[in-house]
Amino acid sequence: MNIFQQSFKFLALALLVFLPTSIFANSEGGDGGQVDTKKEVEDYILHHIQDSHDFSLFSYTSDEGERKHFGFPLPVILWSSDGLKTFMSSEFHHNDDGTVIVEKDGVKFAKIHSKIYELDAGASSVNFDADHHATNGHKVLDFSITKSVFGVLVIGLLMLFWFSSLARQYKKKQIPTGFGRVLEPLVLYVRDEIARPNIGDKHYRRFTGYLLTVFFFIWFLNLAGLTPLGFNVTGQLAVTACLAIFTLVIYTVSGNKDYWMHILWMPGVPVLIRPVLAIIELAGALVIKPFSLLVRLFANISAGHIVVMSLIAIMFTLKEALTVPGAMGLSFVLSFFILLIEVLVAFLQAYIFTMLSALFIGMAVAEHDHEHEHDDHGHEIPDAQDVRGDFI
Amino acid sequence: MDKLLNDFSPGLFVVSTILLLALIALMVKFAWKPILNSLNEREEGIQGALDAAEKAKREMANLQADNQKLLQEARLERETMLKEARELKSKMIADAEEEAKTQANKMIAQAQDAIASEKKAAMAEIKSHVAGLSLEIAEKVVRNELSNKDKQLELVESMLGEATLN
Numbered sequence: 001m002n003i004f005q006q007s008f009k010f011l012a013l014a015l016l017v018f019l020p021t022s023i024f025a026n027s028e029g030g031d032g033g034q035v036d037t038k039k040e041v042e043d044y045i046l047h048h049i050q051d052s053h054d055f056s057l058f059s060y061t062s063d064e065g066e067r068k069h070f071g072f073p074l075p076v077i078l079w080s081s082d083g084l085k086t087f088m089s090s091e092f093h094h095n096d097d098g099t100v101i102v103e104k105d106g107v108k109f110a111k112i113h114s115k116i117y118e119l120d121a122g123a124s125s126v127n128f129d130a131d132h133h134a135t136n137g138h139k140v141l142d143f144s145i146t147k148s149v150f151g152v153l154v155i156g157l158l159m160l161f162w163f164s165s166l167a168r169q170y171k172k173k174q175i176p177t178g179f180g181r182v183l184e185p186l187v188l189y190v191r192d193e194i195a196r197p198n199i200g201d202k203h204y205r206r207f208t209g210y211l212l213t214v215f216f217f218i219w220f221l222n223l224a225g226l227t228p229l230g231f232n233v234t235g236q237l238a239v240t241a242c243l244a245i246f247t248l249v250i251y252t253v254s255g256n257k258d259y260w261m262h263i264l265w266m267p268g269v270p271v272l273i274r275p276v277l278a279i280i281e282l283a284g285a286l287v288i289k290p291f292s293l294l295v296r297l298f299a300n301i302s303a304g305h306i307v308v309m310s311l312i313a314i315m316f317t318l319k320e321a322l323t324v325p326g327a328m329g330l331s332f333v334l335s336f337f338i339l340l341i342e343v344l345v346a347f348l349q350a351y352i353f354t355m356l357s358a359l360f361i362g363m364a365v366a367e368h369d370h371e372h373e374h375d376d377h378g379h380e381i382p383d384a385q386d387v388r389g390d391f392i
Numbered sequence: 393m394d395k396l397l398n399d400f401s402p403g404l405f406v407v408s409t410i411l412l413l414a415l416i417a418l419m420v421k422f423a424w425k426p427i428l429n430s431l432n433e434r435e436e437g438i439q440g441a442l443d444a445a446e447k448a449k450r451e452m453a454n455l456q457a458d459n460q461k462l463l464q465e466a467r468l469e470r471e472t473m474l475k476e477a478r479e480l481k482s483k484m485i486a487d488a489e490e491e492a493k494t495q496a497n498k499m500i501a502q503a504q505d506a507i508a509s510e511k512k513a514a515m516a517e518i519k520s521h522v523a524g525l526s527l528e529i530a531e532k533v534v535r536n537e538l539s540n541k542d543k544q545l546e547l548v549e550s551m552l553g554e555a556t557l558n
Contacts, residue, residue: 051404079403114399142403149407156415163423170430174437187427208428209420217415237396238405242412 043312044096049115052147053089079141082107098126151231155220190215198358215354223344235301244294247357255381258284300349304342
């Protein structure tokens with residue numbers, strides 16, 4: 001309890017102290033200058049929502065009018081038309097509009113809105129069309145250690161460290177001490193409230209490892225996204241898609257005969273309707289379920305970031321209407337309470353993702369006793385359990 | 393939708409897939425498996441301890457019930473023993489009384505028999521005595537008659553008077 005209180009206090013304090021200053025002082029977006037107007041704020045927020053190739057904590061303009069960035073570069077790893085190219089992101093000098101060209105072994109790269117483009121042979125600068133799309137370059141496959149990948153690595157290592165030390169504690173004693181005492185009930189919670197009730201006592205053990213990993217991965221990354229470090233990993237479509245596809249693969253591979261029967265040749269309905277139902281069920285199982293998983297997580301976390309940042313931006317956008325202290329006070333109060341809600345959302349989204357994954361897996365491995373009740377005419381009455389998925 | 397697709401980075405997708413696969417494998421091997429095993433073991437241990445305690449409690453209750461039963465039996469036995477002793481006592485007393493009574497009766501009967509036989513003997517003696525006396529008297533009378541008729545009569549008279557006194 002004490003640990004919880006202390007870390008909560010610390011977290012709240014850290015958020016209050018750092019958030020308004022660090023995120024907004026940090027400006028590598030757009031023109032790389034200070035953010036004052038509504039348009040700049042909007043660009044800034046959209047930029048933040050995206051992945052980035054640098055890890056920058058904040059930046060400021062020095063007395064000489066030079067933009068200073070505080071942070072560190074991350075490695076860029078590209079698969080270009082000329083094979084693998086690697087360099088540090090500092091070579092772009094925080095430029096994000098394609099004006100800085102990095103040349104590696106004759107291949108030219110430019111960074112536009114956090115995407116790295118390979119320039120066509122012979123071109124020396126990026127040309128844009130009316131919609132601000134590059135006309136003489138194309139995106140390359142970008143395996144860089146971006147900020148998101150860096151976040152995944154950090155959180156993954158933290159998880160490994162925390163939980164393997166918890167695992168080691170059990171060798172010596174029955175009841176863990178220290179931080180392990182905080183982690184143990186969480187593990188028990190996922191096992192007893194998410195995995196076991198949804199998958200069933202017989203099969204849950206096989207999938208608990210995956211569910212635990214996913215739960216803590218999403219939760220910790222959501223929380224990391226609320227710190228001034230400004231991660232937005234679970235708000236990246238690529239990451240949530242990857243998680244959703246894992247769940248899809250697991251429940252598709254482990255689905256038993258009953259599960260596929262209920263998808264492809266639904267018992268208990270007229271034969272003519274069965275092919276139609278099969279199409280709907282297949283679409284549901286292979287597209288809708290994973291799509292709902294990936295979009296829900298992505299949208300909730302991105303929206304949370306946008307709302308928090310917009311509320312913080314009140315201090316710039318409303319400073320004429322409310323005076324500077326008024327705008328700051330308003331932004332302070334609103335963003336503080338929204339952040340508290342976001343802390344809840346961070347947990348909630350991790351819970352929902354894990355819970356739905358468990359539910360989908362549970363539906364795929366459920367063993368029907370297949371004593372379907374028959375009505376007076378000998379037709380099977382379909383069991384109600386099988387429609388659970390349609391409500392999600 | 394266009395923007396969403398534009399934001400989707402295939403490179404990040406590949407990298408995060410690899411990292412997540414590695415993370416899941418490592419976590420399962422180094423964290424979840426040992427943790428879940430230990431938790432299960434602990435839960436089974438607790439369940440076992442609870443069961444054992446419950447069993448011990450039940451055994452204790454059984455033991456107590458047995459003790460109670462034993463005590464009850466002992467008490468009953470004591471009571472029956474006491475009762476038997478009391479019965480024996482009264483029976484012995486009754487027997488003794490009976491014995492004494494029959495003995496006494498027997499003695500009384502013997503005494504009576506003895507008295508009766510003594511009486512008979514006494515009577516016989518008296519009879520023989522009386523017969524002797526009568527013979528004596530008759531002798532004396534006969535003798536006196538022979539000497540003096542009056543005196544003989546007088547003697548008879550006096551003798552008879554004596555005899556009746558007897």
